[in-house]
Amino acid sequence: MHIIKNPSSEKWSDLLKRPTQSLENIESKVNEIFKEVSSKGEQALLKYTQQFDGISLPNLNVSPQEIGEAKNLVPEELQQAIQQAKENITKFHAAQKTGKINVETQKGVQCWQEKRPIQKVGLYIPGGSAPLFSTILMLAIPANLAGCQEIVLCSPPNKEGKLDPAILYTANLCGVTKIFKVGGIQAIAGMTFGTESIPKVYKIFGPGNQFVTVAKQLATKYDVAIDMPAGPSELLVFADETAKTNFVASDLLSQAEHGADSQVILVSTSEKMLQEVKEEVKKQLESLPRKQIATKAIQNFKLILMNTEKSALALINEYAPEHFIVVSKNEDFFIDGIKNAGSVFIGNYTPESAGDYASGTNHTLPTNGFAKQYSGVNLDSFLKSMTFQKIDATGIKNLGKTIELMAEAEGLHAHKNAVSLRLKSLE
Amino acid sequence: MHIIKNPSSEKWSDLLKRPTQSLENIESKVNEIFKEVSSKGEQALLKYTQQFDGISLPNLNVSPQEIGEAKNLVPEELQQAIQQAKENITKFHAAQKTGKINVETQKGVQCWQEKRPIQKVGLYIPGGSAPLFSTILMLAIPANLAGCQEIVLCSPPNKEGKLDPAILYTANLCGVTKIFKVGGIQAIAGMTFGTESIPKVYKIFGPGNQFVTVAKQLATKYDVAIDMPAGPSELLVFADETAKTNFVASDLLSQAEHGADSQVILVSTSEKMLQEVKEEVKKQLESLPRKQIATKAIQNFKLILMNTEKSALALINEYAPEHFIVVSKNEDFFIDGIKNAGSVFIGNYTPESAGDYASGTNHTLPTNGFAKQYSGVNLDSFLKSMTFQKIDATGIKNLGKTIELMAEAEGLHAHKNAVSLRLKSLE
Numbered sequence: 001m002h003i004i005k006n007p008s009s010e011k012w013s014d015l016l017k018r019p020t021q022s023l024e025n026i027e028s029k030v031n032e033i034f035k036e037v038s039s040k041g042e043q044a045l046l047k048y049t050q051q052f053d054g055i056s057l058p059n060l061n062v063s064p065q066e067i068g069e070a071k072n073l074v075p076e077e078l079q080q081a082i083q084q085a086k087e088n089i090t091k092f093h094a095a096q097k098t099g100k101i102n103v104e105t106q107k108g109v110q111c112w113q114e115k116r117p118i119q120k121v122g123l124y125i126p127g128g129s130a131p132l133f134s135t136i137l138m139l140a141i142p143a144n145l146a147g148c149q150e151i152v153l154c155s156p157p158n159k160e161g162k163l164d165p166a167i168l169y170t171a172n173l174c175g176v177t178k179i180f181k182v183g184g185i186q187a188i189a190g191m192t193f194g195t196e197s198i199p200k201v202y203k204i205f206g207p208g209n210q211f212v213t214v215a216k217q218l219a220t221k222y223d224v225a226i227d228m229p230a231g232p233s234e235l236l237v238f239a240d241e242t243a244k245t246n247f248v249a250s251d252l253l254s255q256a257e258h259g260a261d262s263q264v265i266l267v268s269t270s271e272k273m274l275q276e277v278k279e280e281v282k283k284q285l286e287s288l289p290r291k292q293i294a295t296k297a298i299q300n301f302k303l304i305l306m307n308t309e310k311s312a313l314a315l316i317n318e319y320a321p322e323h324f325i326v327v328s329k330n331e332d333f334f335i336d337g338i339k340n341a342g343s344v345f346i347g348n349y350t351p352e353s354a355g356d357y358a359s360g361t362n363h364t365l366p367t368n369g370f371a372k373q374y375s376g377v378n379l380d381s382f383l384k385s386m387t388f389q390k391i392d393a394t395g396i397k398n399l400g401k402t403i404e405l406m407a408e409a410e411g412l413h414a415h416k417n418a419v420s421l422r423l424k425s426l427e
Numbered sequence: 428m429h430i431i432k433n434p435s436s437e438k439w440s441d442l443l444k445r446p447t448q449s450l451e452n453i454e455s456k457v458n459e460i461f462k463e464v465s466s467k468g469e470q471a472l473l474k475y476t477q478q479f480d481g482i483s484l485p486n487l488n489v490s491p492q493e494i495g496e497a498k499n500l501v502p503e504e505l506q507q508a509i510q511q512a513k514e515n516i517t518k519f520h521a522a523q524k525t526g527k528i529n530v531e532t533q534k535g536v537q538c539w540q541e542k543r544p545i546q547k548v549g550l551y552i553p554g555g556s557a558p559l560f561s562t563i564l565m566l567a568i569p570a571n572l573a574g575c576q577e578i579v580l581c582s583p584p585n586k587e588g589k590l591d592p593a594i595l596y597t598a599n600l601c602g603v604t605k606i607f608k609v610g611g612i613q614a615i616a617g618m619t620f621g622t623e624s625i626p627k628v629y630k631i632f633g634p635g636n637q638f639v640t641v642a643k644q645l646a647t648k649y650d651v652a653i654d655m656p657a658g659p660s661e662l663l664v665f666a667d668e669t670a671k672t673n674f675v676a677s678d679l680l681s682q683a684e685h686g687a688d689s690q691v692i693l694v695s696t697s698e699k700m701l702q703e704v705k706e707e708v709k710k711q712l713e714s715l716p717r718k719q720i721a722t723k724a725i726q727n728f729k730l731i732l733m734n735t736e737k738s739a740l741a742l743i744n745e746y747a748p749e750h751f752i753v754v755s756k757n758e759d760f761f762i763d764g765i766k767n768a769g770s771v772f773i774g775n776y777t778p779e780s781a782g783d784y785a786s787g788t789n790h791t792l793p794t795n796g797f798a799k800q801y802s803g804v805n806l807d808s809f810l811k812s813m814t815f816q817k818i819d820a821t822g823i824k825n826l827g828k829t830i831e832l833m834a835e836a837e838g839l840h841a842h843k844n845a846v847s848l849r850l851k852s853l854e
Contacts (some may be wrong), residue, residue, distance in 0.1 A: 026685040081832040088532035088826075095530045096540060103522045105515035105787035111789075113523060116766055118800045124659065130838030166836060202800040220656075225800040229647075244852070250845040257841040289840045339543055351845040354818055358826055360532035361540075361814040373545045373629040373652040375812040385802040387788040388762065390773040391781055394563045399515075399785055405508040406784045409593060411557030413716045414684040418677040418778040425671070 001281075003274050003303045009314070012147065014145070015302070016319040016376035018231065018368055023214050030185050030214045034222075042196045048186040053127075055161045060180040060197060062163060067172050067179075073165035082170055085137055085358035092360030093142045096379035108395025115383040117147035120199055124206035125215075127156035127183050131164035132207075138362050138377065140174035140204045146382035150199055151176045152191060156183020184208075188215035192224050203227070227377055231368030234263035235352060236321035238312060238334060239277070241270045243327035246349050248273075248296060249280035251325055251351050252301065253294055260296035265319070267304045267312050274303045274427035313337045320371040323352050333342070340372045396422050428708075430701050430730045436741070438849060442729070443746045445658065445690060445795055450641050457612050457641045461649075464616035469623045475613040480554075482588045487607040487617075487624060489590060494599050494606075500592035509597055512564055512785035513707050520569045520789030523806035535822025542810040544574035549618035550603070551643075554583035554610050558563055558591035559634075565789050565804065566632045567601035573809035577626055578603050579618060583610020585770035615642035619651050630654070632791070632804065654804055658795030661690035662779060663748035665739060666704070666718075668697045670754035675700075676707035678752055678778050679728065680721055687723035692746070694731045694739050701730045740764045747798040750779050767799045823849050 014375050036044040042060070050056045071079075102112040123139045125132055136153065143151045153176045155163055163181055171179050180198055182190055188208075194200030203225040215228045235255035236296055241250050252264050270272050281298065288294055306312035309330060316324065320340035328334060331346055338344060342365030343355055355361045365378035375381070391399065400423045407415035434442050463471040469487070477483045503818075529539040550566045552559055563580065570578045580603045582590055590608055598606050607625055609617055615635075621627030630652040631643055634799030643653045662682035666675045679691050695701050708725065715721055733739035736757060743751065747767035755761060758773055765771060770782055782788045791804035802808070818826065827850045836840035 068741075078832050078836050080764055081829040083834065084826075084829045088536070088538075091532045092530050092538050092540075095528050101522050103519050103787060105518045109515070109781075109785045109786050111515075111519050113519075113805065119766060130836070132837060134833055134837060174436060223796060225797075246848055247852075249846070250841065250848050254839070254841040257839060284841075284844070288844075290838075294841065338813075339546060341813055344815040346814065346815065347819070349820055349823040349849055350816055350818040351823075351830075351849065353830050353842040353845045354536070354823070354826060355677045355814070355816055356830075356842060358829045359536050359816050359818065360530060363441045366811075369650060370652075373811060374815060378540065378812055378814075380807070380812070381604055384793075384798070384800060385807070386765075386768055386771065386798075387782070387803060387805075387806055388771045388773065389777055389782055389786050389788055391777040391786065392774070395778055396776040396781070397782060399511075401510040401784075402438070402511045402785045403778075403780050405505050406512065406561055407780055409505050409557070410559060410561060411717075412684060414677065414679070414681040414721065415780040415783060416654075417711070417715075418674070418681045418780045421673055421677050422776055422778065 001278060001298060001303070003271070004303060005305045006307050007304065018402065019261065023210055026211060026214045030211065030218050032257070033185045034192070034218055037186060038193045045182050045186050045190050045195060048184070049157065049182055052184055053156050054159055055157055056155065057161050057181060057332045060182050062168065062179045062181060065173045066162070067168050070165040070168035070172070074135055074169045078166065079169065082133065082137070082173065086141060086173065088358055088360035089137055089141045090145065090247035093145050106395065106398045108392045109334060109389070109399055111387065111389045113385055113387050115380065118202050118298055118382055118384060119148065120150040120152070120201040121382060122152045122154065122201035122204040124208055124212060125153060125155040125167060126160065126208050126212070129138060131166045133166040133170040134357050134363065135206060136167065136174060136176070138282045138364050140171065142377065142379045143382045144175040146379055148382055150201070152178045152180070152199055153187070154180045154182050154187035154191060157181040182264050185211050185215040188212060188219055192219040192222050216407045227364060228366055228374045229368070229370060232261040232263060234257045234318060234367055235325065236265040236267065236319060236324040236329060237325040238267045238316065239273055240268060240328045241273055242329045243273065245273070245276045245280045247348055248277050248327070249284050249350070252281055253284055253288060253321070254351065254353055256294040257290040260293055261411060262297040263302045264297060265304065265315060267306060268385045269306055269309060269312060269408050271305050274305055289388040309333055312388060320369045320373060322365045322367045325350070325352060342366050342371045342376050393426055397426060428725060428728045428730070429707060430732055432732045434731065439742055439745050440760060441743050446688065450637055453638060453641045457645050460612045461616045461645055464613060465620045472609050472613045472617050472622060476584065476609055481582050481586055482584055484584065484588050484608060487609050489595065489606045489608060493589070494595050497592040497595035497599070501596045505593065509560065509564070509600065513568060513600065515574065515785055515787035516564055516568045520572050520806045533822065533825045535819045536816070536826055538814065538816045540814050541814055542807065542812045544576070544677070545629050545809055545811060546575065547577040547579070547628040548809060549579045549581065549628035549631040551614060551631060551639060552580060552582040552594060553635050553639070554585065558593045560593040560597040561784050561790065562633060563594065563597040563601060565791050567598065567603050569804065569806045569810045571602040573806055575809055576853045577605070577628070579605045579607070579626055579628055581607045581609050581614035581618060584608040603607055612638050612642040615639060615646055619646040619649050622733060641794055646848050649664060654791060654808060655793055655801045656795070656797060658687045659688040659690060661749040661794055663692040663694065663743060663745065663746060664750065664752040665694045665743065665755060666700055667695060667755045668700055669756045670700065672700070672703045672707050674775055675754070679708055680711055680715060681778070681780055682750070683721040683724035684715065684717040687720055689724040690727065691724060692729045692731065694743060696733055696736060696739060698732050701732055736760055746836065747796045749792045749794045752777070752779060761787050769793050769798045769803045820853055824853060
């Protein structure tokens with residue numbers, strides 16, 4: 001945690017480098033489990049659930065009784081909060097619907113584009129010390145709005161063979177069609193191949209540890225798509241002297257508590273701001289329950305002083321942060337100029353937590369610099385666009401010669417012939 | 428080439444299975460070339476260009492003189508055809524632009540989504556017996572409309588160390604910013620790592636043989652995105668008795684001439700139609716210049732009789748064809764009901780060639796059943812969507828409690844604290 005002053009642009013690449021994850025030693029284990037699930041199905045899933053989650057289950061199903069009970073086990077206040085979040089997320093994602101795009105490119109040549117749902121999707125929700133029900137909101141709501149027919153959710157059972165009530169409550173609220181008690185590599189393999197009870201899905205979404213990450217990568221070799229490549233979560237804050245130090249520090253720490261490998265960067269044009277935030281972070285860190293994790297992540301905390309807003313923006317675009325908070329008197333300069341970021345949070349009253357939970361935007365976002373070329377999860381992630389065309393006799397007469405000439409120049413005579421036959425029939 | 432009558436749905440999966448490509452024996456070669464290009468840069472590209480393309484080049488650049496000459500070498504008639512195609516493709520892709528989506532999800536909580544261009548993209552155009560300039564139209568036009576800053580094109584040089592004039596003419600016409608004479612694995616590696624002259628790109632588009640396919644897969648391990656996984660091209664035609672037999676046969680053959688591994692399927696509710704098309708295909712095949720290739724592909728030609736339109740549609744959705752031609756008195760039934768297809772061609776006067784070249788739709792489409800979850804290339808392929816949010820004091824007061832409750836239930840106290848501090852400051 002030290003301040004770096006005006007690094008020259010040749011140094012940015014090294015300065016902003018994410019720690020490389022070494023995943024190769026995991027690959028053979030993941031391969032082995034995939035092979036076993038592919039050949040033995042459900043039996044293999046139950047075996048690995050016993051091995052990794054320490055619980056022997058008769059099957060992977062969640063009973064209607066368990067779902068019924070969940071509603072009673074989630075505090076009323078939390079239910080209301082989840083419903084409020086659902087409402088906002090629904091509003092924002094419903095607004096992303098695009099209609100049919102219809103263009104008559106030439107007289108008689110009608111072309112259109114329509115988006116249709118991916119029929120079967122799989123959502124992975126990690127287990128661990130706390131139930132990540134917020135990710136169910138972020139994935140199941142747009143899947144449901146998109147019209148996906150089958151929305152499968154897998155999450156690892158606890159030692160009692162149960163899923164957390166908040167997971168079951170939220171899944172049920174958001175239209176998940178099937179819930180299974182299975183986690184880790186074996187869950188991804190189950191959704192990839194399909195088993196006696198789990199449907200084979202076409203696309204898998206959701207976060208996870210390095211085992212899940214490698215399993216999702218491997219799934220793509222078996223004709224399954226995934227939401228995006230995953231890496232540790234990141235936050236970059238740009239704060240000038242109009243930012244409130246304690247707010248900035250609290251945002252940096254909320255990122256740091258995610259995990260020891262979380263990336264936290266503060267960029268400023270004010271050295272005073274950097275100094276003050278540094279002190280404030282130390283202070284706030286003391287009272288955090290997850291202090292141990294946050295302290296580790298804060299060890300890599302970078303505070304970068306930049307001479308000008310222009311060079312600061314250039315550096316931020318080079319880094320391509322997953323989360324980008326900007327508190328600046330010139331916020332429009334940053335909003336207009338940001339080219340690479342997953343989600344942007346503007347002003348003193350917009351903590352990252354808002355987007356993580358309830359403002360309406362999605363929290364499944366590109367990490368590891370992938371904001372340069374990937375979108376965060378949005379409504380379109382659950383749809384695919386298809387094109388249609390209908391040409392009439394006038395249309396093929398208008399367009400035919402063009403196609404014939406191009407097909408011939410590419411040496412594709414049957415392509416040309418398909419047009420010539422039609423033109424001849426109309427003579 | 429024989430007729431399969433009313434296969435039961437348990438048999439569809441086997442019947443419609445694509446031949447598996449064995450790419451594993453290529454992987455080590457691709458890995459080797461990637462490593463060398465990563466460490467030696469341009470020098471390695473020149474070495475492999477000599478080895479694979481049989482030409483020793485001083486550098487990979489196309490001179491301004493070569494681009495200038497190209498215009499004179501492309502026949503005027505073909506130039507006009509390319510310009511007409513460009514106009515239609517531009518119209519259709521420009522119509523796909525989506526505006527800013529702005530939603531105030533709660534009072535004081537402003538969320539919006541905007542699409543911004545992927546800054547650097549790479550287009551790969553294969554070499555071979557004929558120049559595939561049509562693919563340049565399909566990739567460079569939307570890249571340009573999207574606003575990509577750097578549009579890099581790589582294509583292998585011929586034995587004289589040149590690129591075909593039609594390639595240069597089209598690239599120049601469609602706003603490609605840099606053209607390089609390099610092909611195959613080494614071109615993909617060059618765009619993945621960047622070299623002395625080739626910029627590192629964020630996403631690679633374009634078709635290619637199995638070496639290019641494996642190279643694009645490998646590129647994704649080095650933080651580069653690709654348009655979609657590739658496989659041999661496919662056409663499925665549904666034709667009832669309203670279809671013209673010779674047109675249907677010509678469409679099937681235009682697909683078959685692509686390569687010996689092309690997939691061609693005809694589905695009908697009329698056995699007479701299947702018989703007649705079978706005969707017509709044999710007849711037309713005789714006069715094709717690419718008869719040898721097409722004959723091989725036609726060996727796997729499947730003609731499938733289905734009892735009802737409903738079962739035919741279900742089978743087609745299970746197959747998820749790249750190209751789907753439908754000629755039926757009930758075309759609306761198929762248009763409304765098709766769930767999985769890359770591009771749909773409707774009626775007797777809509778050959779696949781139209782979409783391959785000039786109607787306006789894109790010809791870079793998902794093969795191998797990927798139409799179940801992938802879109803064909805479209806304007807959005809060159810953009811990524813980013814979200815923004817701005818919350819004011821009223822907004823955080825409205826939303827704060829919800830976030831606090833959810834963060835606490837997930838055990839993320841620093842997330843909660845980032846909100847609590849702000850709420851407290853407003854008391």
